[in-house]
Amino acid sequence: MKKIIKYIIAGLLIAPVITISSCKKDINEQNKINPNAFSDSEPALMITGAQLANVMANEGEAARLACIFAGHLTGYDRQFISYGLYSMNAGDFDGPWGTIYADGIAQCRLVKAKAIAANNKVLEGVAQITEANLLLTTSSLWGDIPNSEACNDNILTPKFDKMSDVYNYCISILEAAAANVGSSSAYSAAYSGSFTWKEVANTLIARAKLHKKDYAGAIAAASAGVSDGNDFNANHATASPGAWNLYYDFLDWNRAGYISCDGSYIVNMLDSGTSASKRDAKTDETARFDYYFLKDNYTPIDPNMYGGVFDAQADFPLCSYVENELILAECYARTSNDTSALQHLNNVRASHEANFGGYQAYDASDFATNSALILNILKEKYVSLFGQVEVYNDVRRTGNVIGVPANVGTVLPGRFLHPQSERNTNPNTPAAGTLFDKLELFQ
């Protein structure tokens, strides 16, 4: 009995302590809100993040790899030597993929929903354009990619859509966007240039239709595309890590000497007296060569990262007047309207003449055949879009008609491998295949 009383007393002693603790405020309360982050955001703040992902996709790692495959850049050191020899595995493509989807497409779709809820048409359109820009670049590199089931909180393993379906989706949302944005150029913190969203949407449609070999459709869109002086650029005006040109960031700031232009086809094309030089009686590439390249820096020929094309504060073109005109030129030529084709090619040469000097207008007599004209247009596009993913798309889409030599073997890589990170987690990822497989639209 005495013992029992003792236990009761012991219990009584402990009980108040337990009671105090359980009567205390909800112990979970402090864990409900993360003091170091927010629970939601404003769409206007979110879209900037998505746009930076878009810049990263088109100017960063994916663009570098595309340009190594397309002969713009050469792998000079470390892993890039292997990349230059096309010796790559799926893990080498993990990086850009996560940025594109998590930082880019997902945010665009969240912004779109918030914009629709707020009946903000312009922001809806801007989100559509950013999303389409990301999806088009991604599909052009990887082919089949998740789209219809992507970035949906209820779908844990999105299926892969056919490349052509992704393109059609992009064209449809770009057309909707062109209607939504009016004449606005708002929500463009990540960008520079006096572009309007509508023109950007149209150039992107033209680019997509060009890939699909819908030349008439591309002409229609490009005719309302980016106009002279109104390029759509990534903004790198601030001289600070985290803001400056991504090529500069890689070439000088983070990975000096890894990538070069030494032995690249673009140097061969722009230099004088070389086997592939595109200089001719009306074309002097000297000034552009110096703007593009820097001799005896980290490597014998680096991309010009000091004051040139990839200066720390050089804006990077995402959709340019030059590209738009060259789409028109090519599509007119391919639809046998050489006169219009020449006119648009000369528009580009006039633009270069203003920027660099050394370009006289071509006459019809400069081209013996339609295919000579097309070849000249493609060569001009190849050198004009230095560092851009579109160069690699053109090379594949045209069956490498301009003759970029392979670094090993005879064939250029036809695609990016689906990333190991996606393969590890998503059983819908298509079978591995090889780097040299051709994509649906680029057969």
Add this chain to the structure above:
Amino acid sequence: MKQKLVLFTLAWMLSVLTAWSQTRIISGVVTDGKDPLIGATIVIKGSAGGASSDAEGKFSISIPEAGGTLVVRYLGMLVKEINVDATSSNISVVMEKDPLMLDEVRVTAIGEKRSMRKIGYSTSQIQGKAVASSGESGAIQGMSGKVSNLAITKNTGDPGAGAFIQIRGQSTITGNLQPLIVVDGVPVSNSTLGETTDGVVQQSRLNDLNPEDIASVEVLKGAAASAVWGTRASNGVIIVTTKKGKRSNKSNNMNVEISSSLGLDYVNREYTKQSTYGQGSAGKWAANVGGSWGDKIANRSGADTLNLAGAKFVAEDGSVYNTITKKGSKSVYNDANRDQVFRTGVTMNNNISISSGNEKSSIYFNVADWNQQGVLNGTSDYRRTSGRLNYSHNLNDKVKVSLNSVLSKVFSNRIQQGSNLDGLYLGYLRTSPDFDNTDYLGTYYTAGGVPTFNSHRGYRRYLGNAAPSYNNPGWTLNKQTNTSDVTRIILTPEVAWEWADKSILTVRTGYDISNDRRITYFPVLSAGSYANGGFTDDMIKQSELSFHAYNKNSFDVNSDISLNTTVGFLYTDRNFYNIGASASQFILRNQDRFAFINSTAENKAPFNSIENLENNRVYAIVDLDYQDKVFLQLTAASEAASTFKSRFTYPSATLAYEFTKDILKSDILSYGKLRASYGVVGVEPPAYIWSTNYVNSVAASGWGETLEGAQFGGSIYRSSTRGNPDIKPEQKTEYEIGTDLKLLNNKIGLSATYYSNKTTGAVLAVDVPASTGYTSKWDNAATITNTGFEAELNLKVIDNSKLIVNIFGNIGINRNMVDELTGDVKSIFLAGFTGTSSRAVKGYAMGTLWGGKWDRDAAGNMKLDANGFPMAAAEEGVLGDPNAKYRAGLGANASWNGLDVNILFETSQGGKMWGGTSGVLNYFGISPETANEVTLTAAQAATVKDYNGQTVDQIATANADGSYTVRGNLKNFGAGDVLLNQTWYQGLGGGFGAVAEDFVKDASWFRLRELSVNYKIPASILQKLKIPGASIGFTGRNLALWTDFVGVDPELNLTGTSNGRGLDYFTNPGTKSYIFSLKLNF
């Protein structure tokens, strides 16, 4: 005669005194028959109060006038009861050794003592002496090799470096991976914050404890032993008990011990660098390039051709380096460059401790200073100054109060390491053999004479005209600053009140607070992204408040059954706060200040973060002893925490049966116990993971280029990690069975345990397909199992009055397996690089190494390209298991006439490690194998191709006899010999190629972990010196290492205490130490 008179007078006085109080004082001495026993406890049966024996074994105690029964206890000795009659006044107690050592006292999870006999789970104890004598600055590192299935992996040999502690394998993925450390009953922080693949080696907060203060360490391995600690016990619990004061026999009742030691540290493993070929590429010298694929140094003309009118570098000491137009020097600087980097590390360790006590109080005081200069020849040091005061006082028979307190001040300088252009080993090991790193600081002059002061010269910029691609090691060691300045206070007040007969209420509070100010500073012209300087000032504050109350009760149900019960409540509140800022692009380039005024507004970035974790736990423990041979313990803990939503209950049960009380007892088997236990513990989820966060937008690549929303007018968007409101604590369920045996009259002690545990619902941010819009999601995502066996053996080879020789050994075998990963996830990145990483892979052990593999056909043969070289597989895969198949320790100690000798060997067998450094040194043409030469006949030279497909006769010129000698190695991958040369090593065959398979190597090791000799100087000598006691000692640590792993001690790990294992990539080296000590007692 005179003496007798004095004694008689004393005795008379005593008798008068005792008559007065009805008690009297008797005195005595406790010995083992030969030597005095210090610290034996003496109590009067049936009364409170007691005494303990002093350094000479003497004691005095008050006893009722009529006499009574003295109960004398001493660890490892049989309890002795002595009847004292009314006349006895001077007692001589001779204790007898307990042949079974059964009274070994162990410390339980809540800090209570319990007889080893009654324990039904596996536990290992290490005496503080063994920890302190190891010569390690950290208490835990000193336990290496002494306990089965306790793996301790030092991060690097840097002074004060933390260590990864793993008990019975890894049972969680991202939660706290380390065991809970409980010091004097309260949990303390053992965090190591900020371990990555680059940066500096961080300290473990556990190293703030002075090993000299430790009385014993108890390692509770299984779930059943530690269930009362609930969600913090999943990785085991290490119970540290600090020293208490003891009564002294001296007139001033004070024992003073002064100890000093001098430690000398040396690098224990180094890479060998080739010295045959110079800097350059394709067999030609070239300045500033990374590789050493240049010309053969021996074939050079003998002197450099210089352009004296060109640009130049003038070093601080006036040495001039002119522009080289043609390399001719035959000098090789591997030794000089090595000597620039390493030195003999020197450690001074001084301790003064004072111990005192009486029947009512005890006090232990220690001040200590550990002052270590590391083996890296620059700002690499660690200084810990600590003071401890442990005090306890019996207010009366029933109430005892105590306060343990410790204050530590730790200051250290660290050296940048790892995958880091500003790291030590990266710049040092890649340096070409024909480049002299000695002069790293000076003035660069253009050809026109324009100076740039404080210029940085390295092998990638030999004139210092701009920041080199990699730091000169001299710059890394001396110009960069990486300090950590820690203040730590732990206070543990406690009161124990015996408020009813055999019912004691203990209330214990603990407060552990530390501040760590870290400075990371790269001066202008440091390599990589710090060319314009970089600076971070970071303040980390951690605290843990704990409140623990428990009531212990014991009573006998009947003569067969006795019952002990404990009911307790435990509350802990942990807070973490970090504030700091980074700055870059310094505007004033020539002065170093740790001040933010030296950057423009857009180049400053402040940061802060806080975390608060609260837990409360109630628990009950019931101990049931049956006939003093069957011992059953049942516990239940119920826990609520801020990080999970519903209360969780953790049950455990242990059973011990001393079967030799019933059967099998013989001359051979003197004692036998079987034990079995079952328990559940957990790991709490991380804080703030219930919802998806919205954070600053950042788009970044693995190569470093970054776009930050903050630079574009600000952007806050959805994080790529998805939250999970339904997260639960991880649960680890474990059972074990084991036995403790004593054989041949205690000559052999053997303990063996088999265990199996399963962690379900391991919490981690599991990779999800990026196409879902997230890259990871918090989830209870994995099931991990560990199954293993552990055994400890103690063998008394010789035990006589003169010589004692013991041999002891332990072995731990653990098999770890990631059984399930949620959904379709194949593997989860834990640590490492995009190329090679340590991962959780379904169906493989935790930490499995993962990376690029050779492309193979269905039969497993390598697919070869047209030139006969293997190719990279399109997919990455498993490369090896970094976990050891078994670890074992084997040691011996011997004592003879005051001379103690200890020796300990330790081995780890079967684990793999990624030799990232070796692979990359192949790439750079630094590894000796890359400097081999082969001679081929003209016929062979016409057919053997290199990786680019060129035949040897196309790339080399013929010798006089028509044969060809060429740098490289011949190898046959299956299609005939091919030449491995620069094209191969810089392509697929080197550390930057897509295939890591060949660089994952066996990392088994065997080492002489410890060798110590202590000599107690005989009293005959000391008396002349008027010193009461003194001993001298020597400890050698890591004196010998046998391993096939090249270049670095495979015990180290680049990513430190993170969950990624088995990675080596320009990790700072490990050390071996020689420690000389002197101990004086006053």
